[in-house]
Amino acid sequence: MTVAAEGLSAVDGLVARVAEVAAPATEAWARLAAAVDDNLQPAALTAGIESLSDASGVGVGEVKLFLCLLAAYPLALVWRKLPSATTRHLFSVTVGLWMLQFVIGYQWLHIVVSSTIVYVILLVGGPRARVVAATVAMLYLSGGHIYRQYTDFLGWTLDWTMQQMIVTQKLHALAFNYWDGSPVANPTPDQKARSVATLPNPLEFFSFLLFPANVAIGPTFEVSDYLAFANGTVVAPSGVVPALVRLGQGLFLLVTHQAINALYPTFGLLGDKSFRSSYNVFIRYAIIWLSLIGVRCKYYFGWKIAEGAACLAGLGYAGTDKTTGAALWNRLENIDVIAYETSQSLRNASSNWNKTTNLWLRRYVYERVAAPSNLYVSYFVSAFWHGFYPGYYMFFLSVAVATSVHRNVRRCIRPRFLAADGKSDGPGKGAYDVASFLATTLTLNYFIMSFVMLSWELSLATFRSFYFAGHIAVVIALLVFQLGLIRPPPKKLAAKTS
Structure with a gap:
């Protein structure tokens, strides 16, 4: 039995039956899709990509994605030089769709169909339909994750779900931005700044989703920011x-x-x-x-x-x-490599990893769910967004608990290494910083192994080979703080160090 078969043992009969019934239609659709792909991608280009793949030892899909990332540079310059917002939107839609066709073939239809469904929900239901729209977007992505997991278990082939993950973030955010711009909402100043009073028209909507500079792998951005740059309301210096x-x-x-x-x-x-x-x-x-x-x-x-x-x-x-007056170029920064690799807490590591996704989770999940469950809900939504491999849930839920432990460390232990003003370094602060870094990197690199291994069996075997040391350490530390064996400094000391 293959690894895939082992992973699907519970539903083998149902999947096999569905596949048998759907086989004729699936084969016909595959032939049609292949013909369309062949006509939209010149033979010379296909041959060149295959040659690059053979020479580099990298799959054809990865080569296409790499070329798409490089092509985004001249295309971004062209987009910026276009004379009007309308031409920019038309350029984004046409070129963005072709880039998707180039990378994932006919599968771009999933992105168009799912986005159209969400747009119609918001158009008909108005701002109050935000939860329905966001849920539909996530469920469509989930369907793609489930199909891929059952048909390519533990596989690494590129398909439409990668781009759909970014589109889902945009659709989810737009639904809540639309709500925040409505008269009945009570948004915070930050939410109001990102809100939209009216739904973008269809051309603006698809331009926002298919923007060529980020259609391949992101990062995501706010619709209000995109429209401001596309309309010329905000003009950036040379980048x-x-x-x-x-x-x-x-x-x-x-x-x-x-x-x-x-x-x-x-x-x-x-x-x-x-x-x-x-x-x-x-x-x-x-x-x-x-x-x-x-x-x-x-x-x-x-x-x-x-x-x-x-x-x-x-x-x-x-x-x-x-x-300094210098231009800042971090609006869409997705990673601060040095800050992440040298983080002294899981919170700092999280804030520097996939930053736009973490911002999306904070703005549209964490801040909209009541504490203290918002931390765990955010990690769960993140796992749900990634897919349904058990390794994702093992990672995110474990890190949620570990983050709670690290917060207690910062609250109860860190003040003891600060000076009386609560800001300056006190005796032993350097040693505390080194210990914090080691604890953070050891924790992350231990738990992240399940994120890489994906399946329950392989993740469990991996953790077993390390004697479940990370899990045991986190549980012990959690009990220590929950039982009050380590408490924050006395109030008098805490006042001096706050």
């Missing part, structure tokens, strides 16, 4: 230099990923029983720690290149520094 810096960073990170992954592929190592029982546990963990840097560099590479394209288009512009 050539920050774009080239990010392009250089992205290419360096790609090379780093390829080098580390060639020697220490995380999935290959942890999926191998012999490796899971080799060396001693400390050497084995050190190898996986290094391999996970390689995994992260794959994400860093894509995000940095996408940030550069956004800078060229102007959307990465975030105003000027109040002190």
Whole structure:
């Protein structure tokens, strides 16, 4: 029995029956889709991509995605030079659709269909339909995740769900932005600033979703920001230099990923029983720690290149520094590599990883759900958005508990290493910082292994090979704080250090 079959054992009969009934229609649709794809992509281009794939050892899908990321740079410059908002919107829709066709073929229909459904819900139901619209968007994405999981279990082929994840964020945010702009809402000043009083027209709507500079892998952005730049309400200075810096960073990170992954592929190592029982546990963990840097560099590479394209288009512009007057280009920053890799708390690590997604979760989940459940709901929605592999839920729910522990550490222990003013470093603060960094990186790299391994069986085998050390440590620490064995400094001391 294959790994896929083992993962689908509970529904094998139903899936097989559905596949049997749907086979004729599926085959006919596949032939039609292949014909359309062949006509929309010149034979010379297809041959060139296949040659690049053979020469690099990278799959055809990954080569297409890489070329799409690079093509976003000149396309962003063209978009910015167009004379009017209407021409920019038309350019975004036509070019964005072709880029999707190039990367995922006919599957772009899912993005158009799901977005149209959500748009009609908001058009008919008005701002009050925000929850229905957001739910439908998430359910459509979930359907794609489930189908992929059942048909390509533990597979890594590129399909429409990657782009749909970004579109889902945009649709979800737009639904709540529309509500925040309605007379009956009571938004915070921050929510009001992002609100839209009227629903964008269809051309603006699809232009927002299909913007060429970010249609391939994101990052997401607010509809109010996009319309402001497209309409010329906000004009950014030249973004050539920050774009080239990010392009250089992205290419360096790609090379780093390829080098580390060639020697220490995380999935290959942890999926191998012999490796899971080799060396001693400390050497084995050190190898996986290094391999996970390689995994992260794959994400860093894509995000940095996408940030550069956004800078060229102007959307990465975030105003000027109040002190120096220099232009800021971090509006769509998705990763601060150094800040993430040197984080001293899970909270800081989370805020510096996939920043636009975390911002989406904070603005449209965390801030709209009552405490204290908002932390756990946010992590659950994040896992739901990623898909339904058990490894996602093992990771996010474990990190939610670990984050609670780290908050207690910061509340109860950190003040003891600060001076009387509560801000300056006190005796031993340097040692505390080092310990915080080590605790954070050890915690993250331990729990993130299930995010990479995906399945329940492989994740469990991985954690077992490390004797469930991370889980045990987090449970013990949680009990220590819950039982009040470590408390915040006395009120008098706390007053001095607050």
